[in-house]
Amino acid sequence: MFDLPALRAELSEKYDLTPSPKLAEEMSDIYARMSRVVTPADWIIYAPYVKAINDLKAKRNAVILGHNYMTPEIYHGISDFGGDSLQLAIKATEVEADVIVQCGVHFMAETSKILSPSKTVLMPDMDAGCSLAESITAEGVEEMRRRYPGAPVVTYVNTTAEVKAASDICCTSSNAAQIVAALDADTIIMTPDQYLAQNIARDVPQKNIVWWEGSCIVHEQYSAQDLRDFREWNPGTRLIAHPECPPDVCDEADYSGSTSGIIKYVTDEKPEKALLITECSMASNIADQLPEVDFVGPCNMCPYMKKITLEKVLYSLDTMTGQIEVDPTVAEKARLAVERMIDLSRKLGI
Ligand code: 13P
Ligand code: SF4
Numbered sequence: 356m357f358d359l360p361a362l363r364a365e366l367s368e369k370y371d372l373t374p375s376p377k378l379a380e381e382m383s384d385i386y387a388r389m390s391r392v393v394t395p396a397d398w399i400i401y402a403p404y405v406k407a408i409n410d411l412k413a414k415r416n417a418v419i420l421g422h423n424y425m426t427p428e429i430y431h432g433i434s435d436f437g438g439d440s441l442q443l444a445i446k447a448t449e450v451e452a453d454v455i456v457q458c459g460v461h462f463m464a465e466t467s468k469i470l471s472p473s474k475t476v477l478m479p480d481m482d483a484g485c486s487l488a489e490s491i492t493a494e495g496v497e498e499m500r501r502r503y504p505g506a507p508v509v510t511y512v513n514t515t516a517e518v519k520a521a522s523d524i525c526c527t528s529s530n531a532a533q534i535v536a537a538l539d540a541d542t543i544i545m546t547p548d549q550y551l552a553q554n555i556a557r558d559v560p561q562k563n564i565v566w567w568e569g570s571c572i573v574h575e576q577y578s579a580q581d582l583r584d585f586r587e588w589n590p591g592t593r594l595i596a597h598p599e600c601p602p603d604v605c606d607e608a609d610y611s612g613s614t615s616g617i618i619k620y621v622t623d624e625k626p627e628k629a630l631l632i633t634e635c636s637m638a639s640n641i642a643d644q645l646p647e648v649d650f651v652g653p654c655n656m657c658p659y660m661k662k663i664t665l666e667k668v669l670y671s672l673d674t675m676t677g678q679i680e681v682d683p684t685v686a687e688k689a690r691l692a693v694e695r696m697i698d699l700s701r702k703l704g705i
Contacts, residue, residue, distance in 0.1 A: 357480070362670055369673065370407040378402045388431035391646070392639040397428075404665035405432040411672045417477075418452040419668070420467065422459035423614040424634040424660040429458050431640070433668065439615040440466075440512050441527040441705075445697060447471050456672055457679075460659045462488045465516050468679040469689045476679040479667035483659045487513040487599075490569030491547035496521040499544045503565055506542040509535055510692065513571075514547060516681045520688035522546070525696040528598050529613035530705045532558045537699060550575065554598040554605050573657045574599035577632050582607040585630055589651055593626035597633040608632060621648060634660060 366372060379386065379395070379402040386398050393401070405428065412419065412433070420443045421434025430437050436446045440463060447455060447467035454475045457464035462485055464478040496508055496518055509531070510522035519525055526534045528551060535543055536559045543562050545552035547569030556564040577600050585594060595617055596608035605611035610620045614633065618641055621629055628649045631638045635654035642650055671677045681689070 356482070357667065359666070362666060366666065366669055366673070370403070370669070372403045372407065374399045375403055378406060382406065385432055388643050389427035389639070391642040392427050401428045401432060401665060404428075404669055408433045408665065408669050408672060411669070412456075415454050415672060415675075416452050417454035417456055417672060418450045419456045419458055420446055420450075420463075422463060422660065423618070423640060424636050424657055425458050425640070425663060426636050426661070427639045428665060429663060429668065430636070431643075433665070434458060437640070439527065439529055439613050441529045441613070441696075441700065442615060443467070444470065444512065444527075444693065448697070454672075454675075456668060458663050458668065459483075460485045460488075460657075461679075462513055462515065464679045465681060466512055466519075466693060468681050469516060469519070469686050469693060472681075472683075472686060475675070477671045477675065478677045478679055479664075479671040480662040481677055483662040485513050485659055486572040487511060487547050487569045488515055488518075491518055491567055493517040493521040495567060496544075496546060499546060499565070499567060503542055503544055505540075506544045506565070507538055507540050508544045508546060509538070510546050511548050511551060512693070512696075516685050516689040518546070519692045520685045522692045523695070524699070525692045527613060527696075529615055530696065530700045530703070531555050531598075533703045533705055534696065534699055535559050535562055535564065537703065538562075548599055550601050551598050553602045554611065557602060571599040573634050573655050574604075574632075575601065576655060577601070577604045579603040579607045582632070589628065589630070592628040592630050592651055593621075593624070595620060595629060595631050595633075600632055604632060621645060636660070 379399040382402050418435040421430045421437045444466050447470045455467050456477045460483045468476040508522040546567040549566045549568045552566030594608045596605050596611045635656045638650035
């Protein structure tokens with residue numbers, strides 16, 4: 356737990372974090388990427404943090420990987436690479452830096468460390484978890500193997516290193532269907548997201564998919580009736596859902612896909628009005644590059660993703676605290692499952 360006033364005071368001794376209209380103006384090229392969703396008044400407050408973090412990044416030879424659900428000042432202000440879970444995992448294998456700062460949630464940082472053990476991986480807030488990752492342990496995977504002998508285990512990256520280590524191959528929402536379809540087995544165990552598994556079962560009917568009963572606290576909140584109500588409330592709006600939503604929600608939507616799939620869909624289609632049935636920041640992060648699209652509410656926040664703030668990123672990079680460690684034996688097995696996913700994704704052209 357952070358003592359925010361103390362953290363702020365400590366940072367202010369080293370960095371000039373006073374809100375600065377002059378600095379905000381000097382950094383207007385960065386602001387231009389988020390000017391539709393971040394007010395000028397807020398940018399005046401953020402600019403000194405963005406500058407301090409970007410300067411420190413150069414000093415530490417660090418890169419920041421920002422997930423699509425980060426707030427715009429993090430996503431556009433300090434991230435060197437933004438993307439979905441798969442893109443960030445692949446990026447972690449490619450970057451040359453000494454330090455990776457993961458702006459996302461804990462399992463993403465752990466995945467980066469598993470793939471790049473020699474790098475220092477920083478997690479600005481260790482409490483940035485995930486309801487899916489918390490829903491299953493390695494024993495849970497073994498229990499599924501006992502229930503379905505011989506069936507391979509496909510595990511969503513939203514899991515701990517121990518769970519990945521107990522699995523055969525990982526997947527993300529952008530490659531799950533292709534990975535499941537490519538496996539040489541009739542019955543396939545998917546953990547831990549029941550809804551992703553049910554959505555994939557519909558997309559890959561030739562496989563018998565069985566699942567663990569985890570769910571995402573953000574996406575499980577939507578119902579098909581909500582979507583019908585949205586259509587009535589704002590006719591003509593394109594409804595776009597993440598596959599962590601229940602299957603009847605995805606069926607009711609005009610499109611369903613991973614966070615990068617959502618970006619591609621909205622970029623290609625440019626609907627006049629779009630409602631993203633996913634985490635709130637997703638729409639904010641693409642609003643400026645798509646001025647012709649009106650993103651309409653509602654806005655469901657992931658409490659874990661929202662634990663990552665500019666202050667915590669600066670503190671972590673300044674003090675080098677929040678370093679991710681993974682037991683080497685676990686990491687080695689988990690790496691196999693993640694690398695199998697990356698290799699198969701590349702082979703399948705995803
Ligand atoms: P993506 O792989 O689509 O980025 O999803 C990650 C996530 O946590 C969604 O809730
Ligand atoms: Fe986990 Fe859901 Fe938050 Fe993604 S949005 S990190 S799946 S709780």
